[in-house]
Amino acid sequence: MDETGLIQDAAQGDLNAFNRLVLAYQDMIFSQAYRILGDADAADDATQETMISAYKNIHSFRGGSFKAWLLRIVTNSCYDELRRRKRKPTTPLEPVDSDNEEIESPYWIADPGELPEETAERTELGNAIQDCLNSLPDDFRMVVVLVDVQGMDYQDASYSTGVPLGTIKSRLARARLRLRDCLQEFWELLPDVFRLGGESN
């Protein structure tokens, strides 16, 4: 895929060219939104808003990392949703299990090649990690997802969040510390190679 050509065509109003970019990046954008917001429906809305905003502002893209540019848009969209939540907290409509936790539909994380018990374990681990991410402050969570989940460097993370490089370093270090403490509670779910806490203690 000639990304540069598609971006140029999209900037000139070619909707088909832009939609090809959407198909290439929608998983990454949705994943970022879900990891930050912790909710599939909210992530869906944020992703759609991101694509619409990206199309309308693609003429302002001046080169560089298109991925970082898209992540900046979705990060801002997630910030807007988080601020909305703080103003108007909502009660989730998803069904809950006996532990009063939402029963998430795993249809988009299911691996058809897995055994059911493997799927259950992986789902449970993924939920545990997501719970730890959700426990972080919004600013910390934003940075750690960009760097450790999306694999961005500090410069791109600074561009996507709009905060200085030093702030990125500080927030990332403190987020990792908190995550380490949170993951210790789920160490039984972690694969042996990831086991923490017991070794250090």
Next chain:
Amino acid sequence: MNNNLSSQDLELLSAYLDQELEPVEVERFEARLSSNADLKIALAEMQKTRQVLRSLPLIRAPRNFTLTPEMAGLKPRKENKALRWFSGLRLSSALAAILLVLVLVGDFLSGITPLPTTNIAEAPMAASIEDEILKEAPSEPSSLQFADSIEGEIALTPTPMPNIVQPEIAGGSVIEESESVELLPTQEVPTAFPQQVPRGIGGGGGGGGDDSGSQLPSSEPLLTAYQIRTTIRITEVLLAIAVITTATAAWILRRRS
């Protein structure tokens, strides 16, 4: 991880792990690592935490987030409507242009074929002759005067008897009367001049009053040809206007879309 580490050490650990330190800083930190066990343990734990996070699977989008024209702020309905208008206007412009060319060609070809010019050519002559008549007898309308004068001439002129040739019966062929009898045109009203005077020319009007002495059947073709010419000119102008208008409207629609 030893929670006694300072925030600065935590940042150094994190940046070292991500290879975001300057070479000088790396050298200095590695020197500290080799002599500080807590720092080593903290680095190992941070590294595993990062591995756990990076092991998270990329979540696939549950649906396609491609944009429709409405979502993108485009207006396909109006755009299609404008396109239909553009197509219609373009077709109309082409048809009007073809019709204009046909009319122009027809007009050009009709111009090659000479129109009957006798009526037109002799009209001024008739007018001049009539003026002379008017000068001679200005008190009466020229046509009536002329008709009266002709009638008067007819009354004075003795009508010669028809020269009837008796058919020879004996020994000869029967000659039909129609062949031998010549009817002199003495009873005919001379119509040379009245024929040449078009209606409306002259003081008294060509055909006013007495129609019997002033019938001008030859004036009708002149008026019909004039009307035809005028109609053709008007048609050409209207078609040209239609071509320009539709073509301009199509161009404007195309620019807007």
